[in-house]
Amino acid sequence: MTNRRGATTQRMTRRSLLAATALPLTAPFIQARAAEELVFASYGGSIEQFLRKDLLPTFEKETGIKVVYSAGTALSQLSKVIATKSRPEIDIYWSNDLTHAAGKAMGLFDKVDPAIVTNLKEMIDGALDPQGIGVTTHIASTGLQYNTEKFKQAGWAPPTSWYDLWDPKFKGKVAMYSISVLYSQELLGAISRLTGGSESDIRPGLKKIRELKDMGNIAAFANSPAEMDNIMAQGQAWITYNGNIRTLLMKSQGAPMEFVVPKEGAIRFSLYSDAIKGAPHPVAAQKFTEFFLRKDIQERTAEGIFYAPTNRNAVLRPDLAAVMPYGTKAVAALIKLERDPMNRDLGEWIEKWNRSIES
Amino acid sequence: MITAAMRRCLGAYAALVCLLAVLPVLIIVIESFTASDYVVFPPSGFSVKWYVESLQREEFLDSALLSLWVAVIASVVATALGTLVALALVRFRFPGRRVLQSLFMAPLSVPGIIFGLALLQFLASWGVARDMTAVIVGHVIIALPFAIRFVTVALIGMVANVELAAQSLGASPWVVFRRVTLPLIRPGVVASLVFAFILSFDDVAVSLFLATPGTMTLPVRIYVYIDQNYDPLITAVSAIVVMVAFLALGAIERTLGIGRLFGLR
Amino acid sequence: MRRFLTSRHATPWLLLLPASVLFAVFFVAPFITLGINSFYDYGRMTGIIHVFTWKNYEKLWLDEYYLSVIGATFRLSSITALVTLVIGYPVALYLTVASPRAKSWVIALILSPLLVSVIVRTFGWAIILGKNGLIERVFTAIGIPGTDFLHTEAAVVVGLVNVLTPFVVLSVATSLQSIDPAVPLAAASLGASPLRVLSRVILPLSLPGILAGMLIVFGLASATFVTPAVLGGAKFKVLSTLMYQQAVILQNWPFAAAIAVTLTLIVLIGQGLQNMAAERSRYGASLR
Numbered sequence: 052m053t054n055r056r057g058a059t060t061q062r063m064t065r066r067s068l069l070a071a072t073a074l075p076l077t078a079p080f081i082q083a084r085a086a087e088e089l090v091f092a093s094y095g096g097s098i099e100q101f102l103r104k105d106l107l108p109t110f111e112k113e114t115g116i117k118v119v120y121s122a123g124t125a126l127s128q129l130s131k132v133i134a135t136k137s138r139p140e141i142d143i144y145w146s147n148d149l150t151h152a153a154g155k156a157m158g159l160f161d162k163v164d165p166a167i168v169t170n171l172k173e174m175i176d177g178a179l180d181p182q183g184i185g186v187t188t189h190i191a192s193t194g195l196q197y198n199t200e201k202f203k204q205a206g207w208a209p210p211t212s213w214y215d216l217w218d219p220k221f222k223g224k225v226a227m228y229s230i231s232v233l234y235s236q237e238l239l240g241a242i243s244r245l246t247g248g249s250e251s252d253i254r255p256g257l258k259k260i261r262e263l264k265d266m267g268n269i270a271a272f273a274n275s276p277a278e279m280d281n282i283m284a285q286g287q288a289w290i291t292y293n294g295n296i297r298t299l300l301m302k303s304q305g306a307p308m309e310f311v312v313p314k315e316g317a318i319r320f321s322l323y324s325d326a327i328k329g330a331p332h333p334v335a336a337q338k339f340t341e342f343f344l345r346k347d348i349q350e351r352t353a354e355g356i357f358y359a360p361t362n363r364n365a366v367l368r369p370d371l372a373a374v375m376p377y378g379t380k381a382v383a384a385l386i387k388l389e390r391d392p393m394n395r396d397l398g399e400w401i402e403k404w405n406r407s408i409e410s
Numbered sequence: 411m412i413t414a415a416m417r418r419c420l421g422a423y424a425a426l427v428c429l430l431a432v433l434p435v436l437i438i439v440i441e442s443f444t445a446s447d448y449v450v451f452p453p454s455g456f457s458v459k460w461y462v463e464s465l466q467r468e469e470f471l472d473s474a475l476l477s478l479w480v481a482v483i484a485s486v487v488a489t490a491l492g493t494l495v496a497l498a499l500v501r502f503r504f505p506g507r508r509v510l511q512s513l514f515m516a517p518l519s520v521p522g523i524i525f526g527l528a529l530l531q532f533l534a535s536w537g538v539a540r541d542m543t544a545v546i547v548g549h550v551i552i553a554l555p556f557a558i559r560f561v562t563v564a565l566i567g568m569v570a571n572v573e574l575a576a577q578s579l580g581a582s583p584w585v586v587f588r589r590v591t592l593p594l595i596r597p598g599v600v601a602s603l604v605f606a607f608i609l610s611f612d613d614v615a616v617s618l619f620l621a622t623p624g625t626m627t628l629p630v631r632i633y634v635y636i637d638q639n640y641d642p643l644i645t646a647v648s649a650i651v652v653m654v655a656f657l658a659l660g661a662i663e664r665t666l667g668i669g670r671l672f673g674l675r
Numbered sequence: 676m677r678r679f680l681t682s683r684h685a686t687p688w689l690l691l692l693p694a695s696v697l698f699a700v701f702f703v704a705p706f707i708t709l710g711i712n713s714f715y716d717y718g719r720m721t722g723i724i725h726v727f728t729w730k731n732y733e734k735l736w737l738d739e740y741y742l743s744v745i746g747a748t749f750r751l752s753s754i755t756a757l758v759t760l761v762i763g764y765p766v767a768l769y770l771t772v773a774s775p776r777a778k779s780w781v782i783a784l785i786l787s788p789l790l791v792s793v794i795v796r797t798f799g800w801a802i803i804l805g806k807n808g809l810i811e812r813v814f815t816a817i818g819i820p821g822t823d824f825l826h827t828e829a830a831v832v833v834g835l836v837n838v839l840t841p842f843v844v845l846s847v848a849t850s851l852q853s854i855d856p857a858v859p860l861a862a863a864s865l866g867a868s869p870l871r872v873l874s875r876v877i878l879p880l881s882l883p884g885i886l887a888g889m890l891i892v893f894g895l896a897s898a899t900f901v902t903p904a905v906l907g908g909a910k911f912k913v914l915s916t917l918m919y920q921q922a923v924i925l926q927n928w929p930f931a932a933a934i935a936v937t938l939t940l941i942v943l944i945g946q947g948l949q950n951m952a953a954e955r956s957r958y959g960a961s962l963r
Contacts, residue, residue, distance in 0.1 A: 090623070095631075096638025121623045124637045126923050131619060133722070133926055134527060135534040140622075153926065157722045229909060231924045270806070271826065272909035274901075277640035281798050284450045287806045304447035304641060395719050398925050405917075406740055409909035413869055420769035421777070427766050428784040431837060434799030435787050437809075451802045491694040502687035510691070512943065517702055518894035519942030521915050523922055524935040528705035551702045554694065555894075556842075559887040563846060566883045567853025597852050601845040608789045632792045640798075648791045655790045656783065663779045 087116045089335040092131070093145040095122035097300065101355040110342050116335045125150050125233075132159055132327060139330040143339055149233055151185055151323035152394035160184050161326040167337035170344050170362065175382060178361045185325040188343050189358035192317035192376045192385055193237050196293040198283060200307035210290060213245065213313045217263055225268045226279060226288030230404040234276075237318045238292055239400060240388040245315055250392040253400060261407050272409060283308065294320060296357045299374060310374070312384075319376070319385035322358060353377075435652055442645035449642050460646035470647050473631040477611055480542060480627060484549035485606035491550070492557020492602055493595075499558070500565040518555045522615025525552070530619040542625050548616040553606035560605070564598025565591075713932035723929060731933035741917075748897055748913040749941055751828065755835045755896040756889040762836060763843035763888070768877075770848045785841045793838075797905045800834050801825055804906070826908025834902040839895060843888035850884025851877070886953055894942045914938050 091107075093099070099122045107118045123131065125146045132141055132154065144154070154160055162183045165171055171179055171186070178187040195210050202209065207220070216225050228235040243249060243256025263269060270288040273279035276297055282288050284306055295317070298310035324343055326336040342348060349360035353367055359375040359382075360367070367377050376382050393400070437451060445455030464470060498504075499511055517525065529548055533540060568591070576590045577583075592599070614629040621630050628651070636644055713731055716724040735741045766785070770778050788796055803809045805825040814822040824830055854877065862876045863869070900915040907913075914934050922931035 094638050095634030096636070098638055099634075119623045122626070122631075122634045123618070124634060126926075127618055130527060130923055130926060131530065134531040134619065138534050138537055153719070156720045227909075229904070231920050274904045275637060275794075277636045277638075277794070278798070278801075278905060280640040281449065281801065284448055285802065285805065285807065300639065301448060306448045306450075397719060398927060401920060401925065405912065405920075409912070416869060417769075417772050420765055421773065424766045424769040424773070424777075424781050427762060427840070428781055431785045431840065432787050433803060434796050434837065435791055437799040437802055438791060438795055449798075491697065494690040495694045498687040498690035502690075504687050510695075512946065513703075514694070514698065515890070515894070515942075515946065516706070516939060518891065519898060519939045520706065520935055521898040521900065521918060521938060523900070523919055524709065524931055525702075525705070527922060527928070528709045529701065532701075532705040532708060547697070547701050550697065554698070556891065559891060560846065560849060563849045563883050563887050564853060567850055569855075594853075597849045601849055604786070605842065605845070608786065612789050612793065614793065629792050633794065636792075636794055644792075644795055648795045652787060652790050655787070659779070659783045663776075663783075 087114075087332070087335060088119060089116050089332050089339055090119045090121055090140060090142045090330075091145065091339065092121040092123060092128045092141040092143065094125065098356055101352075105351060105355055106348060109348075110339065113342070114335075114338055116332075116338065118339075129154060133157065136329075139327045141327050142330040142332045142336040144325045144327060145188070145343075146323060146325075147233060148187070148321040148323055148390050149236065149394060149397075151180075151321075151325060152390040153397075154325060155180070155182075155184050156391075156394060159325075159328055161328045161330075161333065161336075163326070163340060164337045167334070168341040168344065170341060170346075173346070173362050173364050174344065175361050175363055175379070180323075185323045186340065186344065187321040187361050188324045188340075189322040189349070189352060190361060190376050190382060190385075191320040191322070191358055192295045192312065193234055193292060193320055194295060194313055194317035195290065195311040196283070196298045196308055197290040197311065198286065198307055199309050201286060201289045209309065210311055211314055213242065213292075213315050215313075216268065216290065216292070217259075217266070219266065219268075221268050221290055223267060223270050224289040225263065225270060226282045226291040227263075227269050227272045227408075228279060228292075229272045229274045229409065230401050231274060232276070233320075234292060234294065235404070236393065236397065236400060237320070237388060239404065240393055241315075241318050241386050244386065244388075250389045251396070253396075253403070257403055257407055264408055280306075295375060299357045316384055316386040317376070319382070319387045438645050439649045439652065442642055442649040444642050444645075447641060449640055449645060460642040461650070464643055464646045464650060467643070469626075470628070470631060473626050473628040474651070476542070476625060477628040480545055480549060481607045481610040484546050484553060484610040485603050487546070488550045488553035488557045488606040489561075489599060489602045492554055493561045493599060495554075495558050496561035496565055496598075497591075500562055501570065514558050515555045517552050522552065522613060523618070526616040526619035529616070533620075540620055540622050540625070544620045545617050545625055545627065548620050549606075549610040549613060552613065552616060553609050556605045556609065557602040560598040560602040561595055562598075564595035568594045709932045710936060712929050713936050715929040717927045717929045719925075722926075731930045732937075734930070735933055735937055744912050744914055744917060745937065745941070747911070748915070748938070749945075751831060751835075751903070751913055752893045752897040752941070752945065754828075755832055755839060756893040758832055758836050759839050759843045759892045760885060760889055763840045764847055764885070766840070767844045767847035767851055767881075767884075770844070771851050782841075782845075785844060788838050789841065793899075793901045794905075796838070797834060797902055800830070800837070800906055804830050804833065825906065826911070828907065828911060830906040831903050831911060834906045835896050835899065839892045842891045842895070843885075846888030846891065847881055847884040850881040850887075854880045882953060886949055890942075890946055890949060893945045897938055897942055897945075914941075 099120060103120055107120065110116065111118060121141060128144060128146065129150050132139070132144060136159065163171065163179065163186050174186070180186065195215070197210055230236065239253055239256050239260065240250050242259050243253045246255040246259050248255035271282050273282055279291060279293065280301060283291060295310050298308050301308045324340050326333065326340065330336060344362055346362050346364045349362045349365040350367065352358050353360055353365070353371055353375065357375060359377045372378065376385055441449055441451055441453055442460055443456050443458065444450065444453030444460070445457035446453065495514060499507060526548065533544060572594065573586050573590055576586045581589065612629060614633045617627045617630045618633065621627065632644055632647065712723070714727050716726055716728050716730060718724060766781065770781060773781065804823070806823045808823065808825065811823045814820070858880070859872050859876050862872045867875065898915055900919045903911055903913045904916050914937065918931050918934040921927045921934065
């Protein structure tokens with residue numbers, strides 16, 4: 052009996068000790084439930100910083116709704132939304148148009164309520180999803196990025212076309228993204244289109260990109276934008292394709308990088324705001340969408356993190372307007388890939404790319 | 411048995427291994443003192459501005475403190491539970507022992523990403539709200555195999571007769587454990603504490619999915635930040651963690667002696 | 676009293692109880708769900724389809740591409756386990772003879788890479804091993820150009836060994852520590868040379884530590900995905916990289932689950948092989 056009692060006391064002391072230490076420690080980290088709240092899920096880093104410091108306090112002051120920012124990567128957040136489908140905890144998921152297509156196909160998102168989001172009519176054409184599920188809040192573009200310093204040293208002219216990546220003089224100088232990153236999925240779609248295929252037929256694009264590999268132009272594959280920044284900053288590659296905001300960010304930090312809109316067109320990258328179906332604060336979610344689309348808020352976002360507005364009434368400074376797809380003409384010039392077939396076939400895209408390009 | 415010459419050779423070799431081990435850490439520390447706004451090696455200019463910046467970022471400090479608590483609690487719980495399991499597995503023969511032995515090792519081979527996702531889905535389906543406890547539980551599970559293994563190794567090496575001797579002299583089981591077994595397996599227990607702590611403090615995969623806005627551990631905070639920005643802020647934060655850890659180790663060394671803690675002769 | 680050590684009934688179960696409950700609820704239950712998931716189908720437009728299928732395993736185990744990835748995973752984990760052992764064992768040996776201060780330094784330094792977030796640390800290695808990197812610059816300076824070995828299997832092994840060595844060192848050191856110093860001394864006094872003492876006495880007696888350390892390294896090496904992706908480059912694919920793609924990029928949890936189950940099987944096979952090898956050796960008895 053003694054041994055048994057000994058073991059029990061031992062466990063009990065440990066447990067009560069644990070409980071005693073854990074409780075006060077846990078307390079400050081549990082979110083205090085305010086009267087009205089909104090859980091907003093999106094990217095981390097400078098985007099989070101801007102929203103937390105600049106936009107969200109304005110929203111909180113105007114509406115009295117407290118915003119809880121849930122930072123993550125676009126896809127880890129989508130995984131979270133799926134995993135918590137039975138009991139959603141995120142109200143608004145702000146991400147790119149491909150994750151929007153994926154979530155929409157799985158029936159995760161709610162419709163935009165025009166009664167609350169009254170500024171829908173101010174948006175550019177096609178901003179609202181055709182089924183009314185989610186709305187494009189901002190636009191960015193994917194084009195070419197090159198290292199100005201290295202190009203100058205080599206005496207080369209800046210690139211002008213997507214096909215410049217295939218220039219033999221760039222042997223071992225082109226950085227690619229892994230197919231896990233949206234930029235490569237976009238490249239595959241766009242090159243397929245330019246070479247006679249489409250989003251539903253990527254064979255020509257795959258063949259063309261395979262040439263890039265066979266001719267030895269590819270220096271490295273980046274698994275994330277951060278790794279791409281590292282590769283480009285270290286001079287391990289001199290040219291790549293990238294989002295305009297990524298190049299602008301690096302440039303604003305003083306890195307010798309420049310963004311080029313290829314003559315065939317840059318690729319349209321849209322940001323979507325989606326309300327999660329069955330989430331705890333549906334009205335607050337709609338209110339936030341309205342706020343996000345407002346002219347003044349869109350102008351501030353463009354200024355802060357270089358995302359181009361989708362509200363037609365938003366007016367930008369000329370220097371800002373010049374570096375982003377702003378205005379009807381610039382937006383129309385973008386290559387707009389069909390996200391639905393992309394989303395549908397993404398598994399096969401990745402599989403085929405893995406076997407033929409990253410192999 | 412080990413001659414002085416052998417000892418010198420081993421010392422030189424250990425120094426070389428240490429140098430190679432810290433190489434990437436050194437690179438990061440050097441990069442963190444850059445004057446530029448982007449990460450490049452070798453850095454351009456010298457500045458501590460990124461340290462100033464990182465100390466002003468409350469969210470990193472909050473996450474670091476949270477990570478610290480999570481790691482402390484998780485490592486203590488995992489080691490305590492692991493020690494009990496190891497005692498049962500080594501000191502007793504019972505049906506199903508081998509199966510249990512393998513089963514407790516299983517989290518070692520399940521990638522954190524999938525375990526985190528599975529656990530998140532599981533908790534969500536039962537409607538369990540996640541707070542710091544969820545992250546701690548996840549870390550205890552992944553640290554348990556280490557705790558069991560390290561304590562097992564120590565127990566195997568220990569002569570069980572000592573326990574019997576103490577016991578025959580009238581010591582109660584608790585006294586036997588506290589006064590005889592524990593001191594003898596201390597190296598294994600300390601190794602388990604250290605690795606459980608470090609695994610927890612370094613884990614991204616499991617915490618990424620279990621974290622809530624209020625419970626983002628430092629590695630998750632860094633992972634999510636680096637997804638968008640790779641600037642010297644991250645290298646400075648990493649360097650601070652390493653420096654603080656070394657200061658802490660220095661303090662432990664002064665007061666207790668790390669080598670002694672591991673019970674190494 | 677005697678029952679503390681001799682009871683074949685209650686005591687071990689009491690000892691196992693707290694960990695088992697935690698384990699059953701938070702590991703076994705989710706893992707069984709995962710296992711069931713791996714037999715489901717998945718469509719991009721529909722999500723998980725709850726119909727039993729062998730499809731995921733057929734794809735994974737019968738396709739030449741995936742088989743080569745499984746092979747690469749097994750190979751990488753085995754090489755990493757062996758290299759960490761070869762590198763770590765002498766360090767563990769040194770810990771038994773070093774001064775307390777030297778011991779503390781060695782332990783602190785080999786643990787330090789684990790304090791840095793895996794991505795940041797891996798970027799550090801990319802700078803050391805990459806084009807225009809530290810190694811290439813040093814070698815070019817002494818007249819050996821073209822030593823950029825980033826994006827090779829060797830680079831992945833370097834990155835993994837860097838963080839996994841401490842697991843072997845401390846595991847082996849724990850084992851060495853418990854060897855009765857009289858035993859090697861006795862062997863030496865009977866005329867055995869130091870090398871013979873090492874290979875015939877110390878090495879076999881530290882076998883439990885070696886095996887535990889190698890198993891941990893094998894398991895951890897097979898499950899990491901950042902290091903192989905960044906240091907191995909695009910050509911180097913292991914199961915964990917593909918699993919990340921399936922789970923996080925494609926949300927194809929059934930296929931990802933099948934990969935996770937396969938990874939677990941690989942580690943179990945590795946563990947089995949190790950146990951077999953240990954039991955065949957004449958010193959295996961000490962493990963049972």
